[in-house]
Amino acid sequence: MFRLPSRRPYRPAARCGAGGRRLIVAPAVAVALAGAPVVLGGAWSSGLPEASAHDAMVGATPEQDSTVTEMPDSIELEFSGIPRDDFNTVALSHDGEVLTTGEPTLDGRFITLDIPSDVSATDGEYTVGYQITSSDGHATRGSYTFTLDTGSGAAGSDAGDAGETASGEESGEEQGLPSWAAPAMAVAGVIVVLGALVLAIARFRNMSSGDGSGDDGTHGADGDNGTRRS
Secondary structure, eight states, X not given: OOOOOOOOOOOOOEEEOGGXXXXXXXXHHHHHHHHXXXXXXXXXXXXXXXXXXXXXXXXXXXXXXXXXXXXXSEEEEEESSOOEEEEEEEEEXXXXXXXXXXXXXXXXXXXXXXXXXXXOOOSEEEEEEEEEEOTTSOEEEEEEEEEEOOSHHHHHHHHHHHHHHHHHHHHHHHHSOOTTHHHHHHHHHHHHHHHHHHHHHHHHHHHHHHHHHHHHHHHHHHHHHHHHHO
């Protein structure tokens, strides 16, 4: 006679625990553990804060890559967050030489470093370097440059050219004749030419008058001779 296989009741898988005891993991517990990451992930994204980024510089005076005509009295930096009031430093350098450095004053998101009045203000590129403690407690470092152009170099060049021109004119006057000599010589030449012309005219007139007197005498003599002959 054919018999159907008997159905055995379902028994969950068992694992051995401490002391050799068998631990039974129920299917419901397994499902709950499998869904835990999803639940925890949703709670993290909705309720727990994310790690904050370091504070970055968002503005500066003088501005980055700008050109100024005079040395500023101070350097002001603006950050995306409020830096902590500890271990903050700002430095100003030119041609690799640090001109001034110190701890800036903090005012919210702004830090300011005063520049001493005795700092050398020569034309060229200046570098501003900074290190702050961000609002998240981490150090933030960076730098930027600006250019100082007072125009003194061009003015000095123009003054030098003018001085060379003036000295050249003075040396020319010392080596040659004074500027008034040429007109005076021209006037003197005209006077000499006019004098010679006047003398020539006078001589011509004298010669003409002498020739006229000789002719009259000749005719008179001839007349007398003719009268006498007749």
